[in-house]
Amino acid sequence: MKYLFGFVLIGLILFALLPGCAQEAAKIRIATDATWPPFEYVDEETMEIVGFDIDLMTAIAEKEDLDIEFVNVAWDPLLAGMAQCTYDAAISSITILPERAEEMLFSDPYFEAGQLVAVRIDNTDIASKDDLGGKVVGAQIGTTGSFEVEKIAGATLKTYDDIGLAFQDLMNGQIDAVIADSPLTLGYVGRNPDKLKTAGEVFTSEFYGIAVCKTNTELLEKINSGLAAVIDEGLIEELIDKWLVGQ
Ligand code: ARG
Numbered sequence: 288m289k290y291l292f293g294f295v296l297i298g299l300i301l302f303a304l305l306p307g308c309a310q311e312a313a314k315i316r317i318a319t320d321a322t323w324p325p326f327e328y329v330d331e332e333t334m335e336i337v338g339f340d341i342d343l344m345t346a347i348a349e350k351e352d353l354d355i356e357f358v359n360v361a362w363d364p365l366l367a368g369m370a371q372c373t374y375d376a377a378i379s380s381i382t383i384l385p386e387r388a389e390e391m392l393f394s395d396p397y398f399e400a401g402q403l404v405a406v407r408i409d410n411t412d413i414a415s416k417d418d419l420g421g422k423v424v425g426a427q428i429g430t431t432g433s434f435e436v437e438k439i440a441g442a443t444l445k446t447y448d449d450i451g452l453a454f455q456d457l458m459n460g461q462i463d464a465v466i467a468d469s470p471l472t473l474g475y476v477g478r479n480p481d482k483l484k485t486a487g488e489v490f491t492s493e494f495y496g497i498a499v500c501k502t503n504t505e506l507l508e509k510i511n512s513g514l515a516a517v518i519d520e521g522l523i524e525e526l527i528d529k530w531l532v533g534q
Contacts (some may be wrong), residue, residue, distance in 0.1 A: 315355045315506070317344055318374035320362040322449045324474050325530040326380040329359070339530040340378040343397065344497070346522055347513035353506075361448055363429050366390075372500035376510065380468060382431045382493040392507045394514055396494035397523065402435050403472040404486040405465045407457060413464055415487025422463035425453030431493055432466040458482045468493075474534045 319327045319336060327338040336357050348355045358374060369377050370390035380400070383393045406413045413419065420441030426433035428446035436444040445462055447453040454475045456462045465472070469489045476483045497514070499507040517523075 313354065315348075315353050315375045316358050317355050318358050318360045318365045318368060318377040319379045320365050321357075321359045322362075322451060323380050323468075323471055325470065325534055327378070339398075339526045340380065340495075342526055342529070343514075343517070343522065344378045346517045347497075347510055350513040350516045351509040353509060353513075362427055363448065366429060369498050369500065372502060375500055375503060375506060377498040379498075380471075380495050381498050382468075383496040384431070387498070391501055392499040392504065393496035394499065394507065394510050396496050397514060397518070398495040400468045400470055400493050400495060401489035401491040402432055402466050402493075403469040403489050405454070405457065405467070405472050405476055405483050406463065406486045407460070408480075408482055408484050410463075410484075410486070413486045416466070416490055418486075419464060423461075425456055425462045425465045426450075426467060427453065430467070431491065432468065435466050435491065454479075454483070470531055470534075473531075477534050 319340065321327045321329050321336045321338070325338050326340045327336060329335070330337045336359060341357065344355065347353070360368060360374070362379070365377055365379060366387070368374050381387070382400075383396060387393070404413070404416050404419070413422065416435070416439060419436075419439045423443045423445055424436045424439070425445045425447055426436050427450040428448060433444060433446055436442055445453070445456070450465070450467055450471065453462070453465045457465050458479065464486065472485060476485055497510055499510060
């Protein structure tokens with residue numbers, strides 16, 4: 288009888304602990320390729336993932352009471368992972384594209400960007416993307432920047448897993464230009480004013496959205512309602528001031 292009581296007690300304790308375990312397992316996994324400053328990158332001092340997108344997603348999660356964690360994944364596996372629902376959602380400066388929308392859900396747009404060309408400061412023959420025929424142009428693999436290079440007749444696309452390496456190659460003279468999202472390109476040029484400059488104007492118009500696993504419309508609705516609430520409060524303007532102005 289004593290033993291039986293002991294077993295029942297242990298059973299009861301385990302049962303009481305269960306919800307705690309279940310709750311921890313329920314964290315919402317948000318993928319991000321933290322190599323894209325100032326939207327998502329790893330702060331070298333704190334080693335934490337920071338940026339415009341991280342602040343935005345954190346604010347949305349607070350509004351909607353979502354228990355989130357960020358998972359740092361390279362761009363290519365991030366998109367593949369979203370198509371497989373390996374992650375619940377992703378915030379990563381993702382341009383909303385019809386082809387992508389076949390594989391994942393997208394939130395309402397939260398930011399407009401476009402493609403911008405960077406060249407070395409001493410370059411004299413590239414004034415815009417129209418001068419890139421016969422040139423080697425770097426872009427991150429699978430991004431809208433790389434799709435734009437593919438459209439330029441005679442340009443050779445060199446793809447990189449990490450856009451930082453493309454800018455490195457550009458500064459070292461290995462490639463002639465880089466095409467990437469305007470806020471990112473402006474940041475690299477701003478941090479290397481003696482080595483880089485932009486060539487021409489921003490030449491596409493794209494909208495960033497938060498990607499959500501295709502079967503999780505409930506999460507999409509929460510993200511959209513949280514996004515609308517923080518947009519109403521002026522958060523986007525605040526984040527532009529914090530992360531983009533003067534970079
Ligand atoms: N906006 C571009 C695209 O969707 C590039 C995004 C890359 N983002 C990143 N975190 N690496 O194709």
